[in-house]
Amino acid sequence: MKKMLTLVAVLLSCAAFAQEKLTVASPDKQLKVEISLQHGKPSYTVNYQGIQVLENSPLGLVTTAGDFSQSLTLVKQESHSIDKTYTQSRIKKSEIHYVANQLICTFANAEKKEVQLTFNVSNNDIAFRYGLFQYKQTASCIVEKELTGFHFPAQTTTFLSPQAPASSGWMRTKPSYEEEYQAEAPLNQASKYRLGYTFPALFHVGKDAWALVSETGVTGAYCGSRLSESQEGTFSIAFPEKGENNGHGTAEPGLALPDNTPWRTITVGTSLKPIVETTVPFDVVEPLYAPSQVYKPGRATWSWIMWQDESMNYNDQVAFIDLAAKMGYEYILIDALWDKNLGYERLASLIKYAQSKKVDVFLWYNSNGFWNDAPQGAKQCMNNPIARKKEMKWLKEQGVKGLKVDFFGGDKQETIQLYEAILSDANDYGLMIIFHGCTLPRGWERLYPNYVSSEAVLASENLIFNQHFDDNEAFNACLHPFIRNTVGSMDFGGTLLNKRLNRNNNGGNVRKTTDIFQLATAVLFQTTVQNFAITPNNLTDVPSFEIDFMKQVPTTWDETVFVEGYPGKYCVLARRHGTQWYLVGVNAGKTPLQIKLNLPMFAGKTVNEYIDDDKKNPLMRSVQVKNTGETTVTIQPEGGFMWVK
């Protein structure tokens, strides 16, 4: 009998050793993460309101300082509650209250080296990361592999964008997050190039739940990551391709110890509201430096989008400065080729002319460098610190307010360090930064006070290049609020009021969307410096109420409220600027969409409605909203509507 009791005790302790479970739930208890050790291997599950969002999914890191993916034992666990408020002028919302429960688990591997796993769980967001320590004299490491996976249930469908091959595309400038998202694809479908997917990644878990997977807090201390191909429903963290950055620099990130990996984030909801409204990319990071001055948001005109390369000449730039002045816009963006076509002296006099019209200047640069063959200048100014600081000193003397830097080399740590170096130097010279041909921003609005936005999307230029993108414009616009634009500011360069997409509005590609759709995207797409694609002829060839709308549209938002929509089909959202609300809706369908909306912010008010009539002609009228805030609107196919109050 005594022998048997001993045996039971041994079995019990083996069971305890074989499976250790730790849980952390959101403050409202609806979102639960369970972390387990199964035979020394860490994994986790995610459950929201009883719906299994992630099935058992792997965790772990393999580094040159130790293998933290197996033979782990739990050393300790700590719980904290986080309650912080912060203000942020360059995202979808200005005052943010972040409340989360935090679980920090410390595990030891077979060599007794410890790794820390931190999970922050707020009501609809999970952010987690790994922390490594200095191990005796080992004060640095290379992270060879991150095992973190996302194992979605079999009924899940996906909204994903494929990773492009390194050094592919025009002048070998890819990957640059400019691939097409596929809506509602099967879970285990191979990606276009068999290289996995870029962030952010949207998943529809049956009919029950939505999950958006991304990452944040990526600085020069790490690389940008992506998702692997699905292995039976599991997508794993993958590092850059070896060929990125022209093959230079390692794909695996290096860490000085002690340090943490970036945060992996999962936003979860039964509706899309938490996905569209999430602030998790900014909640878990802090500013890395103070702004050297107040950076002013605003609107800009730019000739390049509609008038293309030939417009990089003094007179055409003057035409767009005059357009900006007439619109009351704060900026002109002087795009590629100014170095050859104008030169520094003529540029200086152009900047003076702009300033005389109360228009400030953003100026375009090529980031390269050796990472691709993009030929446009100005180049060789941003890729090394000596040239960069010399250039920025001159720019500051001329009163230039911001730069648009294009054509980066990928997601390797070496390239992320270049982004960070440009941002940091630019702040020293009072310059804001927009990135193009670039990676996804990952919490950068909060990390870097002079960072404005990034392209990292199939932007407006594609509407000029290829009719295919005009045919799909409404579909793509109805994806961005749920995916790309919800995690970071997006330099789309939109609101095209030409019907034909060329200089004289008489040739080139055909715009399929309505004028009201275009106006709506000025609010739908979020970035605090909007480069609008309007042209001088639009002052006289579109109804004056359209121009009046574009004159007053703000670029900063105190609040963003998701009203209704479905990725790729339609989207209705409301944004507040001060006391003024802007409600916008767009329809990607081929038939009119009638929707019932409940809009408490407009209840009992008289609003300005901008809408397409049933012949898709734009009109503006005054509408009295019921005291209940309930209304029914019809959005025309590839059309839009707006309310302003």
Ligand code: CA
């Ligand atoms: Ca581009």
